[in-house]
Amino acid sequence: xxxxxxxxxxxxxxxxxxxxxxxxxxxxxxxxxxxxxxxxxxxxxxxxxxxxxxxxxxxxxxxxxxxxxxxxxxxxxxxxxxxxxxxxxxxxxxxxxxxxxxxxxxxxxxxxxxxxxxxxxxxxxxxxxxxxxxxxxxxxxxxxxxxxxxxxxxxxxxxxxxxxxxxxxxxxxxxxxxxxxxxxxxxxxxxxxxxxxxxxxxxxxxxxxxxxxxxxxxxxxxxxxxxxxxxxxxxxxxxxxxxxxxxxxxxxxxxxxxxxxxxxxxxxxxxxxxxxxxxxxxxxxxxxxxxxxxxxxxxxxxxxxxxxxxxxxxxxxxxxxxxxxxxxxxxxxxxxxxxxxxxxxxxxxxxxxxxxxxxxxxxxxxxxxxxxxxxxxxxxxxxxxxxx
Amino acid sequence: xxxxxxxxxxxxxxxxxxxxxxxxxxxxxxxxxxxxxxxxxxxxxxxxxxxxxxxxxxxxxxxxxxxxxxxxxxxxxxxxxxxxxxxxxxxxxxxxxxxxxxxxxxxxxxxxxxxxxxxxxxxxxxxxxxxxxx
Numbered sequence: 001x002x003x004x005x006x007x008x009x010x011x012x013x014x015x016x017x018x019x020x021x022x023x024x025x026x027x028x029x030x031x032x033x034x035x036x037x038x039x040x041x042x043x044x045x046x047x048x049x050x051x052x053x054x055x056x057x058x059x060x061x062x063x064x065x066x067x068x069x070x071x072x073x074x075x076x077x078x079x080x081x082x083x084x085x086x087x088x089x090x091x092x093x094x095x096x097x098x099x100x101x102x103x104x105x106x107x108x109x110x111x112x113x114x115x116x117x118x119x120x121x122x123x124x125x126x127x128x129x130x131x132x133x134x135x136x137x138x139x140x141x142x143x144x145x146x147x148x149x150x151x152x153x154x155x156x157x158x159x160x161x162x163x164x165x166x167x168x169x170x171x172x173x174x175x176x177x178x179x180x181x182x183x184x185x186x187x188x189x190x191x192x193x194x195x196x197x198x199x200x201x202x203x204x205x206x207x208x209x210x211x212x213x214x215x216x217x218x219x220x221x222x223x224x225x226x227x228x229x230x231x232x233x234x235x236x237x238x239x240x241x242x243x244x245x246x247x248x249x250x251x252x253x254x255x256x257x258x259x260x261x262x263x264x265x266x267x268x269x270x271x272x273x274x275x276x277x278x279x280x281x282x283x284x285x286x287x288x289x290x291x292x293x294x295x296x297x298x299x300x301x302x303x304x305x306x307x308x309x310x311x312x313x314x315x316x317x318x319x320x321x322x323x324x325x326x327x328x329x330x331x332x333x334x335x336x337x338x339x340x341x342x343x344x345x346x347x348x349x350x351x352x353x354x355x356x357x358x359x360x361x362x363x364x365x366x367x368x369x370x371x372x373x374x375x376x377x378x379x380x381x382x383x384x385x386x387x388x
Numbered sequence: 389x390x391x392x393x394x395x396x397x398x399x400x401x402x403x404x405x406x407x408x409x410x411x412x413x414x415x416x417x418x419x420x421x422x423x424x425x426x427x428x429x430x431x432x433x434x435x436x437x438x439x440x441x442x443x444x445x446x447x448x449x450x451x452x453x454x455x456x457x458x459x460x461x462x463x464x465x466x467x468x469x470x471x472x473x474x475x476x477x478x479x480x481x482x483x484x485x486x487x488x489x490x491x492x493x494x495x496x497x498x499x500x501x502x503x504x505x506x507x508x509x510x511x512x513x514x515x516x517x518x519x520x521x522x
Contacts, residue, residue: 123455132401133421137480137502137514138451138458143466146449147478151468154447154491198449198466250468250478251419251427255447 004097005234005388007224008037008217009346014181014334017211022056022112025213027069030108033215039227042217043102045069045076048089048109050338050374052078054124055116065108075102082128083287084374085109086214086341087242087381093218094237103223109342110213121209125337128375130248142206142288144249144376146198149290151255153200156305160200163289164191165311167204167331170286173318174328176359179343181210181334205289207335214342216349221388231388235349238367239272239384241265247378256305258291260380261298261371269300272367272384276300279384280365281323281351283344285373287330295371296322299382318360326351326360341372341381352387395510403436405514408497410475412437420475441497443471443517448481448489457503469495469517483518494520 010032012025020028026047034040045066053059062076079089086109093107113121122142126135129144152158168188174180186204194203219227224234243263246252253259269275276299284299286292293307301322302310310316316324327333327347330340348368350356362368365387372381403409404421411422414433425432448467451458458464465481467489481489482500495517502512 117456119454119456119459122453123457126455134478135455136512137466137478138454138461138464139466139478140451140453140455142453143449143451144478147447147466147468150449151447195452196450197453198451201449246427248478250476255468 001098002220003236003238004094004218005221005224005236006216006218006345006349006385007227007229007234008033008039009215009349010036011179011214011343011346012212013179014210014212014336014343016114018114020211022052022058022110023064023068025112025211026065026108026110029110029213029215030065030069030106033106033217037217037229039104039217042071042074042104042106044074044096044105045071046089046093046105046107047076047078048086048107048338048342049078049111050080050082050085051124051127052112054127055121056112081379081381082374083337084242084341084372084379084381085338087344087370087372087383088341090216090342090345090383091240091242091381094240097218097220104217104219106215106217107342108213108215109339111336111338112211113209113336114211118209133248133250140198142201143198145288145290146201147249148255148376149200149288152290152293155256158308161188161192162308162312163205163293164188166286166289166292167191169311169316170325170329170331173326173360174332176357177327177333178357180328180332181208182332201288207287207330210334210336212334212336212339212343214339214346216342216345233353234388235352236386236388237383238386239268239270239274240382241267241271242379242381245378247375249376256294258294258298258377258380260377261295261373261382264380264382265299268382268384272386274367274384279367279369281326281362281368283326283329283348283368283370284324285330285371286325287335287373291373292324296324299369299371318362323362326356326362341370344370344372345383345385348385352385394505398510398512406499408439408441408515410437410439411435418473418475420471420477439471439473443469443495445489445491445493445495446470446476447491450486461503465489467517480516481518482516488519496520
């Protein structure tokens with residue numbers, strides 16, 4: 001089956017956007033992507049968003065954003081897969097194009113988190129966990145990941161310092177990304193001296209609460225040619241899949257394996273006809289440092305229990321063998337939950353088009369992978385993008 | 389939260405929350421909570437199973453920035469507890485000094501208050517785990 005291509009990307013800087021509403025952020029990112037593709041209409045809209053109903057009392061985002069952006073009476077829906085909503089929305093858009101039912105599809109990921117009181121925002125993020133058996137007991141999302149981090153350190157003999165290298169790498173790259181929320185470098189010491197949120201997770205092990213929106217335009221190669229899109233602006237969605245695991249962390253067979261990522265990656269690699277060695281860079285879901293380590297293991301980049309070594313030895317840097325978080329990742333660029341997967345897609349497309357900012361362009365990047373986690377590993381998307 | 393129908397929502401879970409009753413399938417697999425399909429073998433022939441309440445700590449954390457509704461209780465310890473029958477449950481630890489918590493610590497289930505919903509709201513109770521009394 002013919003693979004779809006991304007022909008336009010757009011985003012707004014991630015941050016605390018007190019003066020901008022969800023609908024305006026989403027519309028700006030969407031119009032940027034349409035301008036980038038050189039089009040003024042699309043056949044349908046897919047919105048990646050996790051919890052707009054809780055955060056700003058607004059559901060029905062498909063209609064709201066399509067209406068606000070003046071897209072006419074097209075089909076438009078919201079796709080929800082917790083923090084993995086953005087990556088999932090990209091896949092739904094790709095599937096619509098591959099089915100032949102829709103020619104040119106827009107996907108926008110958006111989340112407005114700072115309109116809510118912080119403890120309420122913590123509660124809303126907890127909705128991605130198992131309400132009756134996790135949130136009920138006062139488990140925050142950070143706390144659930146902290147349980148995993150402690151187990152990871154204990155099982156493989158890592159220290160908090162070992163995992164801090166993931167944050168240092170993310171900030172080094174994010175400092176060079178004008179769209180990142182935290183554009184400054186940090187040291188291992190910065191991480192270690194930051195306060196505990198849920199031991200052993202510290203403030204600098206975790207991604208921030210923030211607002212953001214990113215968008216991509218997806219179409220077929222044939223249609224892209226017809227629209228006059230130059231080849232060097234096309235990025236193929238070469239392989240993609242997603243899978244679920246138990247929502248309740250306690251029910252997981254193995255707390256230290258992201259089974260959903262493993263299953264999704266295997267299928268995506270096969271669809272793209274590549275192996276982990278062919279991937280030039282990885283945008284993994286580092287909402288927490290331990291999740292970056294587990295992701296590298298699930299994606300087949302590192303052996304089980306050895307993900308953290310890649311960070312320690314610097315192999316995850318732009319000039320390393322396995323660059324990750326090339327534009328700052330969730331830690332430094334920011335993690336507007338339902339938008340994150342689309343930010344990753346935009347960033348991967350820019351890398352493959354050779355348009356990444358100076359200092360963080362991966363030289364001659366041909367293939368990139370994005371991995372977007374919903375829940376504590378319960379709903380995971382893997383997308384593989386390739387230069388056309 | 390705290391409106392009348394919340395009562396029904398929590399009342400549905402009394403058996404598991406108050407007595408740690410889970411499920412057992414026809415092939416002998418036990419799990420918590422009880423669910424309609426055995427997560428191990430897929431059997432739909434599932435009946436209730438009473439856990440002993442004894443277990444040990446697999447991993448733990450201290451919640452310092454809790455979700456709303458739990459501000460009053462912070463900081464509080466939360467743990468993954470492996471029950472002696474095999475399944476793992478997430479719960480708060482209670483009657484324990486955070487410094488004393490360690491991997492493998494033997495714990496037992498007790499019923500404790502989890503949270504309140506204001507002066508005229510319902511009060512939630514559930515299983516928590518404390519160090520085994522010697």
